[in-house]
Amino acid sequence: MELWAPQRLPQTRGKATAPSKDPDRGFRRDGHHWPVPHSWHNGERFHQWQDNRGSPQPQQEPRADHQQPHYASRPGDWHQPVSGVDYYEGGYPNQLYSRPGYENSYQSYQSPTMREEYAYGSYYYHGHPQWLQEERVPRQQSPYIWHEDYREQKYLDEHHYENQHSPFGTNSETYFQSNSRNPCKDSPASNSGQEWPGELFPGSLLAEAQKNKPSLASEFNLLQQRESGLSSSSYELSQYIRDAPERDDPPASAAWSPVQAEDVSSAGPKAPMKFYIPHVPVSFGPGGQLVRVGPSSPTDGQAALVELHSMEVILNDSEEQEEMRSFSGPLIREDVHKVDIMTFCQQKAAQSCKSETLGSRDSALLWQLLVLLCRQNGSMVGSDIAELLMQDCKKLEKYKRQPPVANLISLTDEDWPVLSSGTPNLLTGEIPPSVETPAQIVEKFTRLLYYGRKKEALEWAMKNHLWGHALFLSSKMDPWTYSWVMSGFTSTLALNDPLQTLFQLMSGRIPQAATCCGEKQWGDWRPHLAVILSNQAGDPELYQRAIVAIGDTLAGKGLVEAAHFCYLVAHVPFGHYTVKTDHLVLLGSSHRYDIFQGTVLALVGFYGSIFHFLM
Amino acid sequence: MREAVLTWCVPLELLCSHPLPLSAFLKTQVKLYTYRACAGKDEMGKMVSVINTVDTSHEDMIHDAQMDYYGTRLATCSSDRSVKIFDVRNGGQILIADLRGHEGPVWQVAWAHPMYGNILASCSYDRKVIIWREENGTWEKSHEHAGHDSSVNSVCWAPHDYGLILACGSSDGAISLLTYTGEGQWEVKKINNAHTIGCNAVSWAPAVVPGSLIDQPSGQKPNYIKRFASGGCDNLIKLWKEEEDGQWKEEQKLEAHSDWVRDVAWAPSIGLPTSTIASCSQDGRVFIWTCDDASSNTWSPKLLHKFNDVVWHVSWSITANILAVSGGDNKVTLWKESVDGQWVCISDVNKGQGSVSASVTEGQQNEQ
Numbered sequence: 012m013e014l015w016a017p018q019r020l021p022q023t024r025g026k027a028t029a030p031s032k033d034p035d036r037g038f039r040r041d042g043h044h045w046p047v048p049h050s051w052h053n054g055e056r057f058h059q060w061q062d063n064r065g066s067p068q069p070q071q072e073p074r075a076d077h078q079q080p081h082y083a084s085r086p087g088d089w090h091q092p093v094s095g096v097d098y099y100e101g102g103y104p105n106q107l108y109s110r111p112g113y114e115n116s117y118q119s120y121q122s123p124t125m126r127e128e129y130a131y132g133s134y135y136y137h138g139h140p141q142w143l144q145e146e147r148v149p150r151q152q153s154p155y156i157w158h159e160d161y162r163e164q165k166y167l168d169e170h171h172y173e174n175q176h177s178p179f180g181t182n183s184e185t186y187f188q189s190n191s192r193n194p195c196k197d198s199p200a201s202n203s204g205q206e207w208p209g210e211l212f213p214g215s216l217l218a219e220a221q222k223n224k225p226s227l228a229s230e231f232n233l234l235q236q237r238e239s240g241l242s243s244s245s246y247e248l249s250q251y252i253r254d255a256p257e258r259d260d261p262p263a264s265a266a267w268s269p270v271q272a273e274d275v276s277s278a279g280p281k282a283p284m285k286f287y288i289p290h291v292p293v294s295f296g297p298g299g300q301l302v303r304v305g306p307s308s309p310t311d312g313q314a315a316l317v318e319l320h321s322m323e324v325i326l327n328d329s330e331e332q333e334e335m336r337s338f339s340g341p342l343i344r345e346d347v348h349k350v351d352i353m354t355f356c357q358q359k360a361a362q363s364c365k366s367e368t369l370g371s372r373d374s375a376l377l378w379q380l381l382v383l384l385c386r387q388n389g390s391m392v393g394s395d396i397a398e399l400l401m402q403d404c405k406k407l408e409k410y411k412r413q414p415p416v417a418n419l420i421s422l423t424d425e426d427w428p429v430l431s432s433g434t435p436n437l438l439t440g441e442i443p444p445s446v447e448t449p450a451q452i453v454e455k456f457t458r459l460l461y462y463g464r465k466k467e468a469l470e471w472a473m474k475n476h477l478w479g480h481a482l483f484l485s486s487k488m489d490p491w492t493y494s495w496v497m498s499g500f501t502s503t504l505a506l507n508d509p510l511q512t513l514f515q516l517m518s519g520r521i522p523q524a525a526t527c528c529g530e531k532q533w534g535d536w537r538p539h540l541a542v543i544l545s546n547q548a549g550d551p552e553l554y555q556r557a558i559v560a561i562g563d564t565l566a567g568k569g570l571v572e573a574a575h576f577c578y579l580v581a582h583v584p585f586g587h588y589t590v591k592t593d594h595l596v597l598l599g600s601s602h603r604y605d606i607f608q609g610t611v612l613a614l615v616g617f618y619g620s621i622f623h624f625l626m
Numbered sequence: 627m628r629e630a631v632l633t634w635c636v637p638l639e640l641l642c643s644h645p646l647p648l649s650a651f652l653k654t655q656v657k658l659y660t661y662r663a664c665a666g667k668d669e670m671g672k673m674v675s676v677i678n679t680v681d682t683s684h685e686d687m688i689h690d691a692q693m694d695y696y697g698t699r700l701a702t703c704s705s706d707r708s709v710k711i712f713d714v715r716n717g718g719q720i721l722i723a724d725l726r727g728h729e730g731p732v733w734q735v736a737w738a739h740p741m742y743g744n745i746l747a748s749c750s751y752d753r754k755v756i757i758w759r760e761e762n763g764t765w766e767k768s769h770e771h772a773g774h775d776s777s778v779n780s781v782c783w784a785p786h787d788y789g790l791i792l793a794c795g796s797s798d799g800a801i802s803l804l805t806y807t808g809e810g811q812w813e814v815k816k817i818n819n820a821h822t823i824g825c826n827a828v829s830w831a832p833a834v835v836p837g838s839l840i841d842q843p844s845g846q847k848p849n850y851i852k853r854f855a856s857g858g859c860d861n862l863i864k865l866w867k868e869e870e871d872g873q874w875k876e877e878q879k880l881e882a883h884s885d886w887v888r889d890v891a892w893a894p895s896i897g898l899p900t901s902t903i904a905s906c907s908q909d910g911r912v913f914i915w916t917c918d919d920a921s922s923n924t925w926s927p928k929l930l931h932k933f934n935d936v937v938w939h940v941s942w943s944i945t946a947n948i949l950a951v952s953g954g955d956n957k958v959t960l961w962k963e964s965v966d967g968q969w970v971c972i973s974d975v976n977k978g979q980g981s982v983s984a985s986v987t988e989g990q991q992n993e994q
Contacts, residue, residue: 282751282776282777282797282798282824283777283797283824284731284751284777285689285731285733285751285777285779285797285826286687286689286731286733286938288954289687289956290687290689290938290939290952290954290956291938291939291952291956291957291958292688292689292690292691292938292939292952293939293941293950293951293952293958293975294690294691294692294693294939294941294950295693295941295942295943295944295948295950296693296697297693297695297696297697297944298697300677300693300697301675301950301958301975302691302692302693302700303952303958303975304688304690304691304702306956307687308686308687309684309685309686309687309706310685310686310687314681314683315681315682315683315684315685315686315687315688315702315704316679316680316681316682317679317680317682317688317691317700317702318676318678318679318680319676319677319678319679319680319700319714320675320676320677320975321675321676321677322675322943322948324673324674324675325675325960325973325975326960326972326973327673329972
């Protein structure tokens with residue numbers, strides 16, 4: 012400390028004369044008053060205070076001794092202390108109080124920082140640019156800082172000229188009060204022991220004076236940023252800077268942050284600290300762990316702990332976790348017994364049955380199909396599936412013929428010849444009950460054949476529901492007649508009769524049901540599929556096309572699970588999500604419409620994996 | 627204390643970056659990692675999620691803690707200028723290495739992919755990035771990069787498919803990319819003035835072609851485009867892309883924050899056709915950015931939540947469906963996207979209970 016004290020004294024004297032002619036200039040925005048002539052005395056006075064408060068710093072002692080007598084001779088300078096404080100602050104090594112970890116580095120960096128602080132001190136010291144010029148010369152060591160000060164000062168001068176006549180301005184008593192208030196407030200006891208009391212003054216005074224305005228140091232940064240051409244809003248920077256002092260540390264710490272950065276990057280711009288307060292870094296581990304760092308401050312004696320959490324426990328209560336637990340995956344043949352899979356599927360089927368939503372019955376059916384497949388090791392036989400389909404149909408529906416008239420007309424392949432006799436239209440199938448007994452009907456049929464009137468015999472037989480006779484006879488005649496009689500027969504059946512479906516399919520056509528099922532009035536689609544599955548004969552390709560057609564119709568009506576059931580039994584291959592013409596991508600979900608990815612992921616784990624396990 | 631033994635299985639494909647057809651994905655679900663969590667119960671009988679507490683003995687604030695690829699080691703870094711590595715298998719904590727070399731607070735650590743060896747990168751306020759390597763059981767400084775003029779705030783290793791590449795973001799506004807070219811040599815590419823004032827975070831995009839999980843396999847080798855995201859003090863998130871000539875170009879600028887972006891995290895991918903980025907800022911907001919089209923041109927932000935304080939960290943789980951957020955209130959919250967597309971808080975990691983704090987749910991209602 013001896014180093015700088017002598018340096019300062021002559022200069023202070025040199026400045027002693029100039030400022031008196033412009034007392035107002037001496038007033039800073041924050042109300043610092045610097046009657047220069049007394050500055051060095053103020054420094055001493057400050058020093059005196061230091062002593063009074065028992066400053067812990069060893070460097071203080073020599074100065075105290077040195078300047079003690081001077082101070083004693085100037086009791087009247089009490090109101091000067093603020094400026095003296097400013098002045099003084101420059102002289103102290105920048106012992107950092109906000110970053111305890113840096114203490115050691117600060118000790119070692121004493122010399123350069125001293126000069127920097129001197130620069131600061133001088134800056135606070137006066138509002139006269141010409142003095143700055145003078146003082147610039149000796150401070151070659153830290154031109155950067157100095158320049159910064161100068162700019163800072165200009166900035167402040169520009170922007171705060173109007174504030175120069177602050178409340179403190181001419182009222183020396185209030186000024187004094189504010190000054191005296193601060194040191195007591197910011198006594199070393201309130202901060203960590205390493206703090207240098209002297210340094211508290213300027214910052215704290217600034218804080219007091221500014222009343223939560225950004226501190227000078229923040230403006231240092233701002234200017235620095237502006238000068239370097241970076242575009243930042245002062246608001247953001249000040250916010251950042253303000254954040255720093257909002258902790259326990261006194262606001263003055265912000266004043267020193269530029270300087271503390273000086274330690275590690277002496278030539279470069281001062282970077283803000285990425286983290287300036289304790290925070291909680293968090294990251295995930297690969298095995299379901301969550302790594303959480305405790306927000307402790309080891310410098311305050313707290314242990315620096317890192318906790319490893321189990322994600323499974325954290326998410327213990329979520330629905331997905333419950334589902335994951337009940338799932339006996341991963342599905343590896345060697346690891347999982349099919350009984351577990353079957354049990355799981357049965358549970359799911361029971362769950363679906365219980366829920367009353369639209370597709371729940373079909374969903375249960377799909378699960379039951381998987382159970383069946385599991386039991387049969389992947390082989391599918393038509394009749395087994397038909398049994399599965401029919402198990403829910405407690406009673407067979409009575410397939411009533413539709414009431415007469417129009418809607419039946421379009422359904423038959425050929426037009427019925429309209430009988431001119433005026434008898435009821437055969438198209439409707441409604442034949443008024445005849446008075447004849449069955450024996451008499453047969454007798455008439457036979458009589459007609461005596462005379463070779465096969466056509467009339469057939470008509471008579473059909474009219475009177477003598478289907479066996481009619482079909483036998485017509486089967487031995489030409490094919491046209493035979494199909495005519497067969498059509499007549501099938502028209503007596505209800506449209507949605509599964510028998511219709513079977514007969515139509517056996518006749519080589521895609522049955523009506525393929526385009527109509529799924530509608531409420533059509534009835535249940537399941538008997539139709541059952542009847543097709545159990546009676547596969549002839550062209551297998553036709554049967555497959557028919558089943559796929561049923562599936563498409565059901566899919567079109569939004570019955571996704573039902574459609575997928577059809578596709579599965581028709582051995583439709585799985586396709587890809589992006590190919591919209593593919594029938595089947597994921598069991599239980601439709602890829603043709605926008606589905607949320609979450610659903611995709613959820614379903615992957617269940618339907619699809621089980622199916623592939625089986626295949 | 628009764629022990630609950632739990633298993634957590636991760637499908638292999640979710641950790642690989644090879645595009646696979648759906649059927650293959652389903653068939654080869656392999657138990658990669660069986661993690662037995664010995665979770666205890668607290669005095670109330672509720673399950674406590676903490677399975678290990680590591681006392682790092684750091685002398686100052688810890689700024690980052692990362693587990694390695696296998697989950698056996700934990701690396702921590704601190705303001706006390708050291709980087710420590712612990713063996714945390716089976717609930718233990720054995721100090722393996724105490725790495726000194728930085729001259730300022732160390733902000734972040736990042737583990738490289740184990741196929742390149744045991745490599746750890748660290749960045750510090752001292753403007754340096756140090757790459758540490760374990761040779762014959764001892765950890766040593768392998769390389770030091772001092773090409774920045776100011777604090778290096780963030781380091782992130784690229785997906786291993788691209789090679790051994792490290793991105794470093796610094797307060798001097800530049801981002802440098804170090805590529806290992808062999809025999810101890812590292813090539814440096816620098817993006818100057820990436821962010822005005824400074825860059826706070828960098829995060830690489832996963833090396834997965836978007837949509838590869840559900841697309842038809844094309845059979846040809848995928849054409850990777852190297853991309854990463856950076857967040858800076860200019861309140862922006864920028865996306866960078868490597869051109870054919872090897873130069874890095876700013877591809878996108880994402881603007882939504884009103885204050886410094888503190889962290890960005892590009893979500894890992896399992897091959898679904900969307901890309902997702904999370905960002906958090908001094909302004910207390912966390913945004914989720916999603917891009918749906920394969921050409922990756924339109925990114926739309928969704929506000930996850932507005933916190934009352936700065937948000938420091940965002941981090942994605944391996945399968946990218948859970949986001950961990952840590953803020954100035956020192957609370958960690960976990961977020962997940964619900965079926966209807968809204969982000970909901972699923973947990974408040976505070977001493978291990980799985981409950982959601984009331985303040986967060988209220989905030990959710992207010993915000994959304």
